[in-house]
Structures are given as structure tokens and as C-alpha cells.
Amino acid sequence: MLQLSYSPRMRTLASQSEAYEYCRQITAKYSKTFYLGTLLMPEEKRRAIWAIYVWCRRTDELVDGPQARLTTPETLDRWEQQLESVFAGQAIDDPDVALVDTLQRFPLDIQPFRDMIAGQRMDLYRSRYETFEELKLYCYRVAGTVGLMTSPVLGVDSSVGRAPWDWQQAACNPAEEAIALGIANQLTNILRDVGEDAQRGRIYLPLEELALFDYTEEDLLNGVVDDRWRELMRFQIQRARKFFTESEKGIRSLSPDSRWPVWAALMLYQGILDVIEQNQYDVFSTRAYVPKPQKLLTLPIAWLRAQAL
Ligand SMILES: CC(C)=CCC/C(C)=C/CC/C(C)=C/CC/C(C)=C/[C@@H]1[C@@H](COP(=O)(O)OP(=O)(O)O)[C@]1(C)CC/C=C(\C)CC/C=C(\C)CCC=C(C)C
Numbered sequence: 001m002l003q004l005s006y007s008p009r010m011r012t013l014a015s016q017s018e019a020y021e022y023c024r025q026i027t028a029k030y031s032k033t034f035y036l037g038t039l040l041m042p043e044e045k046r047r048a049i050w051a052i053y054v055w056c057r058r059t060d061e062l063v064d065g066p067q068a069r070l071t072t073p074e075t076l077d078r079w080e081q082q083l084e085s086v087f088a089g090q091a092i093d094d095p096d097v098a099l100v101d102t103l104q105r106f107p108l109d110i111q112p113f114r115d116m117i118a119g120q121r122m123d124l125y126r127s128r129y130e131t132f133e134e135l136k137l138y139c140y141r142v143a144g145t146v147g148l149m150t151s152p153v154l155g156v157d158s159s160v161g162r163a164p165w166d167w168q169q170a171a172c173n174p175a176e177e178a179i180a181l182g183i184a185n186q187l188t189n190i191l192r193d194v195g196e197d198a199q200r201g202r203i204y205l206p207l208e209e210l211a212l213f214d215y216t217e218e219d220l221l222n223g224v225v226d227d228r229w230r231e232l233m234r235f236q237i238q239r240a241r242k243f244f245t246e247s248e249k250g251i252r253s254l255s256p257d258s259r260w261p262v263w264a265a266l267m268l269y270q271g272i273l274d275v276i277e278q279n280q281y282d283v284f285s286t287r288a289y290v291p292k293p294q295k296l297l298t299l300p301i302a303w304l305r306a307q308a309l
């Protein structure tokens with residue numbers, strides 16, 4: 001189990017290689033999709049992504065994991081203090097050792113990490129969202145921030161499309177596109193996990209949009225799949241795809257060795273939306289996932305898309 005409640009024992013911390021190996025194992029265990037993406041990266045970058053992934057996973061599990069019932073606002077305060085220590089170069093426990101080393105290699109900004117903790121705080125006291133604007137703030141905090149956290153590792157290729165006549169690139173803002181990919185992933189995650197979240201009394205879909213399709217909270221909590229639900233899901237999927245499309249032009253700005261892994265991660269996650277459609281939008285009885293053969297088939301296609309400028 002992902003050891004989150006690390007009580008710093010009076011012993012020497014793990015070595016950097018031990019800490020990175022732990023991060024590799026956790027990433028491989030908890031997210032086959034992102035792990036596969038990192039294997040397409042150079043060693044230094046993939047290790048940094050593993051370190052960031054484990055911090056993100058630990059943060060999410062404080063509120064979504066087995067220990068969640070013990071988590072209070074003060075727990076998140078202490079976690080934020082531990083984050084400040086890490087950014088000051090002080091590892092508190094073993095996984096921190098990898099992130100401290102990553103910080104010495106890549107210019108990570110602490111603010112997206114703080115914002116993710118703010119997103120997890122929302123999960124402590126909030127289980128409904130009235131409008132998409134409210135939900136978008138949550139998605140930025142728990143997922144858009146991941147795009148900002150990882151961008152300094154992925155690297156932005158400043159040579160790409162700086163010519164004034166390159167109108168496409170001129171309109172590009174890598175930070176906005178990185179956030180858009182995170183939001184697209186989170187919206188997909190929400191659609192995939194509607195049933196699971198409902199079991200925990202959480203409804204992320206905006207209530208005003210349920211009403212738009214004459215679908216009630218009670219219908220959702222009872223897992224009702226009918227034409228109203230399918231219309232509501234078509235609307236949600238269409239919007240999630242818009243955020244994926246928005247992020248695509250940002251991938252052109254990334255360092256060449258990051259474009260393939262990010263295209264792969266984007267296509268693999270977006271593939272979940274296709275599976276939800278194939279499952280006739282029944283996300284209550286069937287968990288949508290991309291089968292492994294299809295995942296592997298995505299890789300050469302992602303490689304080709306990464307070549308296009
Ligand atoms: C290949 C690559 C760079 C991957 C990034 C890997 C990474 C660091 C992911 C962190 C994921 C995480 C655990 C975040 C904590 C909060 C949370 C759970 C967010 C949701 C992720 C889903 O995780 P999972 O699939 O494991 O689902 P369950 O928890 O099991 O339900 C999210 C959906 C957010 C994921 C967001 C991203 C991966 C951001 C992607 C954006 C970029 C890589 C930026 C690319 C840059 C440009 C310019 C486009």
C-alpha cells in the first residue's frame with residue numbers, strides 16, 4: 001500500500017536511487033498510463049516525473065485513500081509544511097528525497113503544488129458543484145496544476161514557431177495548454193468514475209447541467225442510464241474533448257524528447273472517452289479503460305503526431 005503516513009523515523013533517509021526506485025514502483029503500480037508515458041522519456045526526465053507523480057499521489061490519497069477518514073484540514077496544513085521543507089531542500093521522509101533531487105535538476109515552481117493541496121481541501125468540505133465554472137476551478141487545482149508542475153521537466157522548445165508569420169504558434173501559450181491537458185484528464189477521470197464517486201456521495205457533474213437534461217441527483221445516485229443520461233454524457237464528453245484539443249497545440253512547444261510521451265499520455269487518457277461511448281455511457285456498471293493492445297497501438301501513432309510541427 002502506498003505508505004502515506006510516513007512518520008519520520010530516527011534513521012537515515014533513503015538514498016536518491018532508492019527513493020527514485022520507490023517512485024518508479026508507485027507510478028507503475030498506480031497509473032499504467034502515465035508510467036507508460038514516462039518510459040518514452042530520457043532517464044533524468046522520467047525520474048523527475050516519477051518523483052512528482054508520487055507527491056501528487058500522496059496528496060490525493062490523503063483525501064481519497066484508505067487513510068482519508070483520518071484526514072483533517074490540519075493534516076493538509078502539515079502536508080503543506082512538509083512541501084515547504086522539500087522546496088527548502090530538506091527531505092522529511094524517503095519519497096521526498098527524490099523530489100528534493102528533482103528540484104535541484106529542474107526549476108519547479110511551488111505554487112502549483114500549493115494549489116493542488118487547495119484542491120484537495122475542496123474535497124474535504126465539498127461534494128457538489130453547481131456550475132461548470134466552480135468545477136473548472138477544482139479541475140485546475142487537482143489536475144491543471146499537474147501540467148504546470150511537469151512543464152519545467154518536459155521543457156519548452158523556445159525555437160519552435162517564433163517567426164512572426166507563424167500565427168499558430170504565436171497564439172500558443174504553453175502554460176495554458178498544459179493546464180488544459182490536466183483539466184481534460186480530470187474531466188475524463190470524473191466521467192469514468194461517476195459511479196465510484198456517487199458511492200462516496202460525491203457528484204462532480206455540475207448540478208445546473210443535470211437539470212438542463214432533466215436528470216436528477218437521485219437518478220445519478222441510483223445509476224439510471226436512459227436517454228437523458230446519454231445526452232448529458234454526450235455533452236460532457238464533447239467538452240472534455242475540447243480541452244484535449246486546446247492542449248494539443250501546446251505539445252508543439254515542448255522539447256522534442258517530451259512530445260512523444262505527452263502525445264501518448266494524451267491519447268491514452270482521451271481513449272477512455274471513446275470507451276465510455278462504446279459502453280453506451282454506462283459508467284455505473286462498467287469501468288471504462290483502454291485495453292493494453294490498444295494502448296500499445298497508440299504509441300506509434302503518438303510518435304508520428306510528435307514529428308509534426
Ligand atoms: C507523461 C506525463 C508527463 C504524465 C504526468 C504524470 C503525473 C505527474 C500525474 C499526476 C497524477 C496525480 C496522481 C495527480 C493527483 C490528483 C489526481 C488523481 C489527478 C487526476 C489524475 C488521474 O490519476 P489516475 O489516472 O491515477 O486516476 P485515479 O486517481 O486512479 O482516479 C488526473 C486525471 C490529473 C492528471 C493530469 C495530468 C497527467 C496533467 C497532464 C499535463 C501535462 C503532462 C502537461 C503537458 C504540457 C503541455 C504544454 C500540453
Ligand SMILES: [Mn+2]
Pocket residue numbers: 060063064123
Ligand atoms: Mn482525488
